[in-house]
Amino acid sequence: MKNALSIHWKYCFLLMSLLFSAAVISQNQPSEKKPEIKELNEVLVNNNTVEKSKKEESLNVETVNNSFIQRNLGGSLMQSLQRLPGVKTISIGSGGSKPLIRGLSFNQVIVVENGLKHEGQQWGADHGLEIDQYAVNRVEIIKGPSSFIYGSDAVGGAVNIKPLPLPSQNTFGGSVDITGKSNNAQFGSSLNLFGRNKNWFFDSRVTTMDYGDYRVPADRVYVYSYEVPLYKNHLRNTAGRELDFHLSTGYSGEKLKSVFYFSNVYTKSGFFANAHGLEPRNVDTELHDKSSRDILMPYQQVNHLKVSNTASFNWGNHGFETQIGFQKNFRREWSHYVNHGYMPPVYPEDMYAPQDLERQYDKDVWSFSAKDEFRIKRHEITVGTNVVTQENAIGGWSFLIPAFTQFNAGLFAYDKVELNDKWFLHGAVRYDYGKINMKSYYDWFESPVSENNQTQMEYLQRSEDLTKTFNSFSWSAGVNYNPGNLSLKANLGSGFRMPIAKELASNGVNYHYFRFEKGNPNLDAERSYQLDLGIEWQQQNWTFQLTPFANYFPNFIYLNPTSALDVYYGAGNQVFEYEQSKVFRYGAELQTRYYFLKSLSAEIAAEYLYSEQKSGSKKGYTLPFSPPPSVLFGLNYEPQIRFLKESYFAVDYRITGKQDHIVPPEKKTEESHVFNLAFGTKIKTGKQDISLSFQIQNLFNTKYLNHTSFYRLIELPEAGRNIIVSMKIPFSVSR
C-alpha cells in the first residue's frame, strides 16, 4: 500500500514539475514551423483548418491524419493511435483492438466511419474493430461524452473516421502500400486506385494482411496457476489474416454531392490456444507448433459489410445532408466441442449447429439520418434526426446472449454562436428513444433440477422474451475563448447509453475468462455528466496543451464478480452479474512540444486517470481496464537532406506506471519502460514522392505486461521487439 502511494505521488510530482518547467520555458525563440500539408494526390487538407476547428470546438478533440498512422503503424488502427495521451486500446493479439478513451471502451465509445456509426459486436473484448487502417485518411477523437451528436453509446467518447477527400478533377492515379513486421512475420499490402473527370469520381482499395503467431520475451507463461511452455517464444495460434475491399463513388457538383460507400472487412484470427474454454487446456503442441502461420482451433472469423450513401445539397442558406446505410456484421467462433454443465459427453449427430461452431453472431443494421445546417446572424445551427433498426441472430452450440431486435431514434439541435473572433458559445440538446426486444432461449440438453427432494431432467430456459424501452434527454454547453496564442475551453455535458442485450440478458459462459456472466433485466439507461476543460498555448517554438476532466455516473453499468458459482451451464465457474453503481472519475492529459531548433524538438505527453465506484458491492474499487498513468518522452529530428523530403528520426520513451487500483479478477500490473524508434523519409521521384518509414517497437525486447490488454488476466506479456517497415508508392496515370 505504501509503495502504491509513493508511485502515485511520483506521477503527481512528475505532472507538477512538467507544469512548472513549462511555465519557465515560455520565452520566445522564433523558429519557423512549417505547416504540415497532407495530401491525397492534389487534395490538400491544411493543418491550419484542424487548428482552427479545434479552437472553435468546446469538446476535447484530437485529430490525426494518415501520415501519423504510417509513422506509428501498429497492428490495428487503434494500436496506431495509442501514442495520443488519453487514448489506449484493449488489444487482443497483434491484429485487433478496441478503443479505450480515458478508461472507457466497448459500448461506451463509438466509432463512426464515413458518417455511419460502426455497429459490430462492440461489447466483446475478444475481437478487434473491423476497420482497415490503410483506408483511413483522417481521424477525429473526441475525449468525452458526445451523445448529443451521436446518440446512445457515445458517453465515453467517439472515434470519427472522416470520409476520404475527393480526388481532384480530371485525375487518375493510385498508390501501393507495403508493410512488413518482424515480430509476427506480418506482410501487409494495400492497393489504391482513384479517378475523377469533372464531376464523377471513384476511389477504391484492396488490403491484405497475413501474419503469424506473435512472439513474446518469455519461454513460458502462467494461465492462472497453469504453467504453459511456449515454443520459440511464440504465442501459440495467434496468427491471422485480413482481406478488405473499399469503393466510394459518386457525383460532386456545385450544389449537389452524392457519395456511395461500399466496404467489406474480413478477418480470420486464432486465439491463444491454451486459454480458451472452460478451464485452461492442454493442447496438441505438436500440431500447433508445426507452423507459426497456421490458424487452428480455437479461432474466429469476422466479416463486416457496409453500404451507405451520403447526399448533401445546398438550398439558399441551408446545407442539407441525408445518409442511408446498411451494415452486416457476421462473427463466428470455432472451437472443439467441450461438454460442460450437463451437456452430453459426445456431440449429438443431429444437432442444429456444426460440431466446432461454438458461437455465431449475425447482426443486420439499417440506419437513416438527416440534418440541416444553417446560419442566422451569429448562430450556426444544426438540427437533425436519425433512426436505426437492427436485428441480431445467434447460432452455435453455446449460449451467452439471446437473439434480439433493437430500434433507436433521436432528434437533436446544436447551436454554435460566434460572439466575436475570440469567443464562441455552444449549446446542444437531444432526445432519444430506444426499444430492445430479446428472444427466449432454451438449452438444447437437459440438466437435473432438484425440487422437494425429487430430481428431474429439464431443458433449462436461459432467456425469456423481454421488451425494454428507454427515453433520454441529453444536453451539452460549452465555451471557447481564444485570446492570441492562448486558447481556453470549457464544456459541461451529459451523455447516456442504453443497456445492451448482453447487460440485460446474458446467461452463459465467457470462454475466454472462464466465468459465468449473468445479465440484469432491471438495468436503467446509463447516464454520465462530465466537465471538460482545455488550456492550450501555441507559439512558433513551443506548444502546450492540458486537458483535465471530471466525470460522474449516477448508474454506471458494471459486471460485478460475485462470490457465487454456477453449477449448471457454468460447470462450477464463478458468477459475474451486471449491477449499477455510482462512479466518479477524473483525470488529465498533457502534451507539450518545444523546438530547440527548426529541425529538433522534444515532446512530453502524459496522462492520468482515477476512477472509483462510490456505491454498490464494489464500493471503493476502481473500474476494470483502468489505464495506469503514463508519460511519453519524445525526441524528434527532422533534417533537410538533398533528394529527400520530410525526413524524420524519432525516439519515444514511454514510462507506464504500475496499476495498483484493481477490481476482481484483475491483477496488479508492474510499471514498464519501453523504447520505440522511428525514422522515415520521402524520396523525390518526379511528381510523386515515395514515402518510407521504419519503426522498432520495444527496442530492448522488454518483457512487460499491459494492464489493459485482453490477455493481461492470463498474464501474457506484450509483444517483444518488432521491426516495422512500410512503404507507400503513389502513381498517377494521367491528369
Added chain:
Amino acid sequence: MKKIPFLLGVFALAIISSCSGDNAEIDTEYPVIDISAADAFPIQCSTIERGQTFTFKAKFNDNAELGSYSLDIHHNFDHHTHSTEVNTCETDAVKTPVKPMLFINNYTIPSGVKSYEATAQIAIPADVDPGDYHFMIRLTDKEGWQTLKGLSIKIL
C-alpha cells in the same frame, strides 16, 4: 502573456488537490486452497473406487472473508487438461466416453469466516466409466476473488 504562469499555477493546484487521494483499504487478495494437510483428500494423483463414497477435505483461507466453493469432477479421457500441480500423474490411453462420471456442486461457507475446514461426501456410482478424471476446486471470497485448483485423479 503574464497570465500564463498564473493559469498554469491554477492547474497545478487542481492536480495537487486531485492527487491527494483518499484510498480506503480495499481487498485485493485471493483466497487460498490448502491441500497440504495429511488428511486432505483428494490430492494430486489420488485414486477413488467406483461404488464408494469418499470425503472431500481441504482447508480454505482468506485475508478478509470467504465466499463459497464448488467441486466439479469431469473426465479427462482426451487428456485435455493439465493440473495446477507440479507433479504429473500416469495416464491411461485416450478413449471415448460412454458414461463418464459428472459431478458439479456448489457449497456455502458460513458468513464472516476467514478460515474454513471444508468437507463434503461424494458418492461415485458403480456404473461410470473408470479412467482419468479431473477434480476441480473453485473457491471465491466475498469480494469476488477466485482461486482454482485442478487435480488429476483416477477412478478405478
